Amino acid sequence: MALHQMFAARAAEHPGRISVTEGDRAHSYADLDRASDRVTHNLWAAGARPGDNIGLYADRGFDFVAGMLGILKFGAVYVPMDPRLPAARIEHVAVDAGITHAVTADDVPVDDLLRSGLKILRAGEEGDLSAGAFEPPPADPSALAYIIYTSGSTGTPKGVPIEHRQVISLFEGAAGLYGFDADDVWTQFHSVGFDFSVWEIWGALLFGGRLVIVPRGMTRSPGEFRRLLADERVTVLSQTPSAFRQLVAADARMPAADHRLRLVVFGGERLDFGILRPWLERYGDATPQLVNMYGITETCVHVTHRTVRTADLDDTVGSPIGCPLPGVEVYLLDEDGAEVPTGTPGGIFVGGTGVGRGYLGQPRLTAERFVRRNVSGTDVLLYDSGDRAVRTPDGELLFLGRSDDQLSVLGHRIEPQEVEICLAAHPWVRAAVVFSKDHGEGDVRLTAHLVLAPEAERERALAEVGEHVAARLPEHLRPVDCAVVDELLLTPQGKVDRAAHAAAELPGVPEVPVTAGNGxxxxxxxxxxxxxxxxxxxxxxxxxxxxxxxxxxxxxxxxxxxxxxxxxxxxxxxxxxxxxxxxxxxxxxxxx
Missing domain, CATH: 1.10.1200.10 (ACP-like)
Structure with a gap:
């Protein structure tokens, strides 16, 4: 079966059950089924064809979910396009993915899409019925379901295509471990362009559960979000460790929540178990169960799982990511492609059901990352994650970090070269280095050091560079701190020393006097x-x-x-x- 067929089965079983809650609006499975059927018909009437890559230009919400299902029912591939992305980014994705049609939320301005030459379909419009009935093609589980774009080291984002069967396999394996069912209530906390949202949306829809849309403003307000969890009786919560750290702090300032949480899944970045101490001391480790999942966009969201116990607060060394999910294989290999023994660090190579097809239209990069290796006498296709781990005597994996320059900020994997190339494209920037800096309490920020042209006036140059970046890069790729340096620091081998820049104090930080009163x-x-x-x-x-x-x-x-x-x-x-x-x-x- 394909994803939309599994949804259709849930809708047929319980048409009146609530599928999506969005503020004070509740949409049944029948509502969502009908809304997605309209999208399917309108795509046909607009001249799109099965197999096309269709832009989905909407923030999290009912329109996004209906558009996603309608595109899949049509036999096409949905490509999330966050409306907050700069116009240049939208245009790149549209061209790179060969998008000619885009489904949008009813209330989203579409000027950027029109400038890109795309044909626009509103998710909620009734459409033209004169085109006749559309006969969907036979569902193919091996067909592509979506393409999500991630940061690229060449200066442009790269598309990652994922098939229906890879998403289904992820949930079949996870459901056997965590018992997902129709009584579960999931939140969609994350951006539609972040693959954690794939886990959140389909986790609800494939099992007949309810998806609670978290308003964008509430994701920045841990106290409000904590109240939402109790009010909506959420049972399954997905969080980056950084976000959950703020939720823990907000929870500690309130009476113990009358929540229904039974499972909290961490992903997107390294988990320091120590940040969980206040939560575990307050609620214990049984309800909710806390699970650390390691994963990558290229391998369909999640790869491993590891339950957190209170005893881990005192006994755990490093960041345990546990064991592979059912259907997934993890190998630790050395530079020659041979498996390393227990206790020896190695590169994380992922095989099994979740490994995607590669990068859209980038055969060279695909060949570099999606590799064939002979492991234990068997030739297998593996994804080279660029991450490193060590396997303990009891078979558990401990995450060690990156073997390259890739950064992680709030769950986003960032290729610093993409940001550096964008910065260096400004005429006043002679050189740039980008790194992450931890300001405490999990507040990790993207930071840039710039070498400016001699004729550049510092303040004006920084302002113009900021405008240049904002017009080209999404929010999570824009440096929060941008400082001017005389020269870039180098390693003895002559390469830019990111660690040295990260360790250095930001130069030229202004002293801002405390101002009396308000205003x-x-x-x-x-x-x-x-x-x-x-x-x-x-x-x-x-x-x-x-x-x-x-x-x-x-x-x-x-x-x-x-x-x-x-x-x-x-x-x-x-x-x-x-x-x-x-x-x-x-x-x-x-x-x-």
């Missing part, structure tokens, strides 16, 4: 203290300059501490700017 200047001083940089444009959305959700949480906490307010961050629904934040402070103080 925009006072809020700006608080923001500058958290970011360690001054943001001169008070109307600029902080996320447009690469501020992460965790950095934003720290800003809100610092503002509350400074002004005695009780803001959550959800008050800033549209623009998260200093001026808007100051207005929220004034409004709150006026009420108290």
């Amino acid at each position: 925009v200047d006072a809020v700006a001083a608080v923001v500058a203290d958290v970011l360690r940089r001054e943001v001169k444009d008070r109307d600029l959305d902080l996320f447009d300059i690469g501020v992460t959700s965790l950095a934003f949480v720290r800003i809100i906490a610092a503002v509350n501490a400074r002004f005695g307010t009780e803001l959550t961050g959800s008050e800033l629904q549209t623009v998260a700017s200093i001026s808007q934040l100051a207005a929220c402070v004034d409004e709150h103080l006026a009420r108290t």
